[in-house]
Amino acid sequence: MMKPVSGHTQLYAVLGHPIGHSLSPVMHNAAMEALGMDALYLAMDAPPDRLMPILQALAAHRFGGVNLTIPLKEVAFENLARLDESAELLGAVNTVVFADEGPCGYNTDGYGFLAAVRDDLDLSTKDRNILVVGAGGAGRAVALVCAREGAASVTVSDLDEYRAENVVQDIHRLKRVEQADTAVGEDALRAAARTADLIVQATPIGMKPDDPSLLPADAFHAGQAVFDLIYMYPETAFLREAAAAGARTAAGLGMLMHQGARAFELWTGVQPPLEVMRDALAKAVYT
Ligand code: NAP
Numbered sequence: 001m002m003k004p005v006s007g008h009t010q011l012y013a014v015l016g017h018p019i020g021h022s023l024s025p026v027m028h029n030a031a032m033e034a035l036g037m038d039a040l041y042l043a044m045d046a047p048p049d050r051l052m053p054i055l056q057a058l059a060a061h062r063f064g065g066v067n068l069t070i071p072l073k074e075v076a077f078e079n080l081a082r083l084d085e086s087a088e089l090l091g092a093v094n095t096v097v098f099a100d101e102g103p104c105g106y107n108t109d110g111y112g113f114l115a116a117v118r119d120d121l122d123l124s125t126k127d128r129n130i131l132v133v134g135a136g137g138a139g140r141a142v143a144l145v146c147a148r149e150g151a152a153s154v155t156v157s158d159l160d161e162y163r164a165e166n167v168v169q170d171i172h173r174l175k176r177v178e179q180a181d182t183a184v185g186e187d188a189l190r191a192a193a194r195t196a197d198l199i200v201q202a203t204p205i206g207m208k209p210d211d212p213s214l215l216p217a218d219a220f221h222a223g224q225a226v227f228d229l230i231y232m233y234p235e236t237a238f239l240r241e242a243a244a245a246g247a248r249t250a251a252g253l254g255m256l257m258h259q260g261a262r263a264f265e266l267w268t269g270v271q272p273p274l275e276v277m278r279d280a281l282a283k284a285v286y287t
Pocket of ligand 1: 256
C-alpha cells in the first residue's frame with residue numbers, strides 16, 4: 001500500500017548521477033516505517049554541476065538529510081564549507097547534515113566498514129595486519145580507516161601500481177601505522193595474503209556471478225578473516241575459496257547497511273533498526 005504523505009512528512013534523499021541503481025531508499029524507508037516515522041526517503045538525479053544549488057534548495061525545503069553517491073562525493077568534498085573529520089580523512093562526502101550553521105559533509109563508509117567487520121567477522125582492525133586488494137575509492141577508504149584505527153600494517157594491492165602507491169603515501173601521511181606498503185603482481189599478492197589477519201577484497205571482480213576469485217584457496221588459511229565489499233551475493237568466488245581454506249568470511253551487505261545506519265543516526269539522533277535495514281537490503285539484492 002502507498003505510504004501516506006502530507007505537508008508534515010519529513011523528506012530525505014539520495015542524490016547521484018545516474019541514480020536509478022541506488023539501494024538507499026529501500027533500507028531507509030524500511031527503517032522509517034518500522035519506527036513509525038512520518039518520513040519519506042527519495043532518490044533524485046543531480047548532475048555534478050548542479051549539486052550545490054540543489055543542496056541549497058533541499059536545505060531551504062527543510063529536508064532532513066541527504067546521501068550522495070557517484071559522482072557527487074568528491075564534488076561535495078570540494079565545495080562544502082563545512083566537513084566532518086570523516087569526510088576530511090577520505091576526501092569524499094556521502095552524507096550531508098543540514099544544520100543551522102549550514103550543510104556539513106560526513107563520510108560514513110569507513111564507519112560502515114569497521115562496524116561490518118566487527119559484527120560479521122567479530123574482529124577489530126586495531127593491531128592487525130590488513131591486506132586491501134583494490135585501490136579505487138572503496139579500497140582507499142578501507143585502507144585509510146584501518147590505518148587511522150591503528151592497524152599493525154596495511155598492504156595495498158592493485159593492478160595499477162601508481163594507484164596503490166598513492167594510497168600508501170596517504171597512509172604514511174596519517175602517521176598512524178609503522179608499516180604500509182604495496183603488493184603488486186601475483187607473487188607479491190600471495191605473499192601479503194599469507195601474513196594478513198584480514199584480507200579485504202575491494203575490486204569489482206566478483207560483481208558478475210561467474211567472475212573468478214582473485215586468489216586460490218591455498219593463498220588463504222584458517223584463523224584469517226576475509227571481507228568482500230561486493231554485496232550483491234551472500235558469497236563471491238573469493239569468499240568461497242577463503243572459506244574452503246578455513247578462513248572466516250563476510251560479504252559487503254553489512255557495510256552497506258551500517259554506512260546507511262550511521263547516516264540515519266546523524267540526521268535523526270535515533271539508532272535505526274539494523275535488522276530491518278539488513279532484511280530490506282537482502283530482499284532487494286538477493287531475490
Ligand atoms: P573502483 O573505483 O573501480 O576501484 C577498483 C580498483 O580495483 C581499481 O583501481 C581497479 O583497477 C582495481 N582492480 C580491478 N581488478 C583488479 C585485480 N584483478 N587486481 C587488483 N586490482 C584490481 O571501484 P570502487 O568504487 O572502489 O568499488 C570497488 C568494489 O567495492 C565494487 O565492487 C563496489 O560495488 C564495492 N563497494 C561496496 C561497498 C559496500 O558498502 N559494501 C561500498 C563501496 C564499494 P582498474 O581501474 O585498473 O581496473
